[in-house]
Amino acid sequence: MRLHLLALLAKEPAHGYELKQELEQTFGSAYPSPNIGQIYVTLGRLEKDGLVRAVDVEQSNRPNKKVYYLTAKGRELLEIWVDEPTEGPRVRDEFFMKLVLAPLTGIADRMALITRQRRHYLSLMSDLNDLLSRTPPADRVATLLIEGAMLHLQADLDWLERCQEELA
Amino acid sequence: MTAVVRTVNLVKIYQDGAVPVPAVRGVDLQVEPGEFVAIMGPSGSGKSTLVHMLGGLDARTSGEIWLDGKRADTLSESAWALLRRKKIGFVFQFFNLVANMTVGDNVELPALLAGASPKVARNRRESLLAALNLTDRADAAPAQLSGGEQQRVALARALANEPALLLADEPTGNLDSRNTRDVLRLLGDVHKKGQTIVMVTHDARVAALADRVVSLFDGEIVDDGRITRRRTRTAGEVIDLR
Incomplete structure (x- = not known):
């Protein structure tokens, strides 16, 4: 700050x-x-x-x-x-680490992890939809902030899908 | 209440030369009246094939399809066409409007085909065009419209015969952000009025509007659940401005 x-x-x-x-x-x-x-x-x-x-x-x-x-x-x-150039978005890798490491221990299977994570992302997205619909379009900074969050989430979901294709 | 859609062990196998390629492998899906179901999954997971089969645009290999309590998979092609006119609206990624008809006529045609009187069809056309903010485009040719407008016309056309079931295959796949938002708002509105929707989509913003998300993988349902609302109050819970 x-x-x-x-x-x-x-x-x-x-x-x-x-x-x-x-x-x-x-x-x-x-x-x-x-x-x-x-x-x-x-x-x-x-x-x-x-x-x-x-x-x-x-x-x-x-x-x-x-x-x-x-x-x-x-x-x-x-x-x-x-x-100075701004640091790029950090990859939120906590889930990825879980996805790669947890199955090795036998306590989780990847498909179940991916499914749960997808549900979580979709419920976040649904909240952002609500938030966006409550935000007056004239409030451009807030609108852009929500759109940014949505695009990040979409990227997370696309990545999840790639993980599913390659790892599950 | 009778399910609008019910499939039993639905299978589709394409024949690629001598090689059978399974696209949908035993899908049991039930959609209740008024439900909005999004179908997600990687490309090649069978999403589009499934929805095309539900609309009779692709013949199933085995299994059953029931629409509104009636067996549909055993229908002839012409009987399917009749059923589609009366009960099903379809929206595709690339609009598929009739190029040499005006926007208004594109919207009016399905109601006439479904057997509505000219007066009813005309009223329906006027009210849909007004609802989708297209009244002043009624006499234009589809090609004169932007992608977003064309998709709104396609949606109006799909709703013209007041279908029991609206099927959509990547309806926002070819639209930019702003037009996606408009089409989403419309879908949300018709859903609120009780329209049953089954929609294939890659776009999580679109899927998140649905009541329920079905995930396909390799032609099978791997997840099927309601979207829970968490009531996030700020975008800051998703992206962190430092």
Whole structure:
């Protein structure tokens, strides 16, 4: 989350709660809402590393709030993040390991493993269908996020089918 | 309640020269009225052959096919044709619209063939075209339409005779994401109104709309189960944005 917060702060200084709201508004309901405690902990670490700095802003009738802004060092790190290629999607290989190794022990057969896994993926897909139908199309970031999840799942299912053809 | 589809030990063996190639090997399948069943499996697992046999487009080698409580596998080709007109709608991957007829006539024809009066057939045409958002395309030729529109026309045509059974073979196989979404929405809508659907698909988004998924492998059913809803609330449970 460090770099996401740096990116938001590059736009304008903000306090913790504003950052939480901005993340929620940008990614929509399709993404888990960030925990405010985690945001403050992350901001504290960024401050300690000299990537952001905080100023106290007085408020009438309320305790001071800390407004964070990006330092030159923070901006530099952000630029490196933006410029470098992003790690590709990691292969979720836990099931694959199970599929290859479990039958060797005699505690499971591959067809049963594949069948159970397929059902699991399909029920996830069905939930994503529901989620997509509840998401207004105008909410493009959330829609794209759900479509991305669907495409990843479809790839998992295609891979499962290949495993079935070759291993079962 | 009578099952819309029931097969008993259904077998299809193709003859490739002297070599018999089994495509479907003893399938027992029952589909209840109003059910939406997706058939999945690797290519060559017998999915399309199975659905073609259910529609009488491919003759079975052995076993039984019952549609709406009546034995169908022993029918002559012409009796199958009659049964299809009255009871079965078909949607294919490549639309198969009649090229030299307008969109509207493509939709109206099946109802006329099924014996509906011209007035009933016309009403059905109007309401289907309206439901599928195609009213202003009624006088166009199929070739003037995009792939997604053609598939919507094909779906309207398949539903024109109010079939007891809608059979679909990869209906979104040739469509991009957006058109897939439109066709899916329509399938979901007709299913909600009680349409029985048996559909072959590779697309998990499509399969996930069904009540039940039957998985074929090597011509046999290896899994048959309802899709459970888990109520995932976020896409983040599937992909992790770090």
